[in-house]
Amino acid sequence: MTPEPFGARLRRAMDERGPLCVGIDPHASLLAEWGLNDDVAGLERFSRTVVEALADRVAVLKPQSAFFERFGSRGVAVLERTVAEARAAGALVVMDAKRGDIGSTMAAYAEAFLHRDAPLFSDALTVSPYLGYGSLRPAVDMARENGAGLFVLALTSNPEGGEVQHAVRADGRGVGATMLAHLAEENAGEAPMGSFGAVVGATLGDLSSYELGIGGPLLAPGIGAQGATPADLPGVFGAAVRDVVPNVGRAVLRLGPDPVALRDGATRYAQEIAAAVTAG
Ligand SMILES: O=c1ccn([C@@H]2O[C@H](COP(=O)(O)O)[C@@H](O)[C@H]2O)c(=O)[nH]1
Numbered sequence: 001m002t003p004e005p006f007g008a009r010l011r012r013a014m015d016e017r018g019p020l021c022v023g024i025d026p027h028a029s030l031l032a033e034w035g036l037n038d039d040v041a042g043l044e045r046f047s048r049t050v051v052e053a054l055a056d057r058v059a060v061l062k063p064q065s066a067f068f069e070r071f072g073s074r075g076v077a078v079l080e081r082t083v084a085e086a087r088a089a090g091a092l093v094v095m096d097a098k099r100g101d102i103g104s105t106m107a108a109y110a111e112a113f114l115h116r117d118a119p120l121f122s123d124a125l126t127v128s129p130y131l132g133y134g135s136l137r138p139a140v141d142m143a144r145e146n147g148a149g150l151f152v153l154a155l156t157s158n159p160e161g162g163e164v165q166h167a168v169r170a171d172g173r174g175v176g177a178t179m180l181a182h183l184a185e186e187n188a189g190e191a192p193m194g195s196f197g198a199v200v201g202a203t204l205g206d207l208s209s210y211e212l213g214i215g216g217p218l219l220a221p222g223i224g225a226q227g228a229t230p231a232d233l234p235g236v237f238g239a240a241v242r243d244v245v246p247n248v249g250r251a252v253l254r255l256g257p258d259p260v261a262l263r264d265g266a267t268r269y270a271q272e273i274a275a276a277v278t279a280g
Pocket residue numbers: 023025064096155156157158199200201221222223224225226247248249250251
């Protein structure tokens with residue numbers, strides 16, 4: 001049986017739970033703030049606490065692979081368990097691993113994260129298109145076959161991103177805008193929403209010169225620790241705001257380890273986001 005596409009599953013989760021995505025970013029500084037050791041046991045306690053507090057209520061959890069990889073194979077084993085437990089509790093999992101390589105290697109990354117039988121199978125994966133959008137084709141195909149999705153870095157939240165993403169090609173089109181156009185083609189004809197999203201930072205100010213209506217989701221990091229607020233969303237995303245999955249990491253995680261405080265923090269962000277999206 002063909003698995004239900006990620007875009008349809010995400011749209012339903014956004015409708016039922018609201019669009020908030022909470023990051024699982026076990027920074028060493030956060031482990032210390034939570035009174036945990038900066039070791040594999042601390043990593044596991046941190047991640048499990050976030051999952052137990054939030055996976056039954058937020059639409060999406062986004063583990064940041066880097067913070068698990070720094071502990072080697074035992075950290076990756078924690079990441080596997082984190083993904084499985086989050087999905088079992090009802091959250092969609094976006095693996096933030098930002099993979100990107102030549103197509104033949106990309107196929108192996110796709111098997112690692114997007115094949116249903118893979119230990120790290122996730123509902124969606126962040127990928128970098130800066131070896132050329134076409135190099136992502138094996139991941140696009142694998143995602144389609146397995147009911148998974150991708151979030152392609154288009155306009156990232158960090159100030160350094162512009163030197164690449166705002167660069168203008170010979171045909172006059174910007175590089176970031178080109179990625180958005182590729183995604184719109186990928187999602188054409190998909191309802192209620194395509195499975196191929198873009199990463200577009202909530203920090204970027206007015207993006208009305210970009211065609212953000214790609215027929216797929218827009219993962220928007222930058223809220224909280226990077227300075228953007230839920231109230232900024234309509235001004236940044238305009239009419240596309242209803243397709244935005246706003247990500248909050250440290251600003252929620254800092255409220256732990258008390259699960260009630262984590263839940264209250266996520267609820268506050270979810271309410272502010274809902275108010276902003278309705279107003280927009
Ligand atoms: O453009 C991007 C792409 C990804 N990220 C990632 O999102 C989170 C943000 O965490 P905060 O603590 O809310 O700042 C983190 O995992 C980044 O690697 C991004 O910030 N910007």
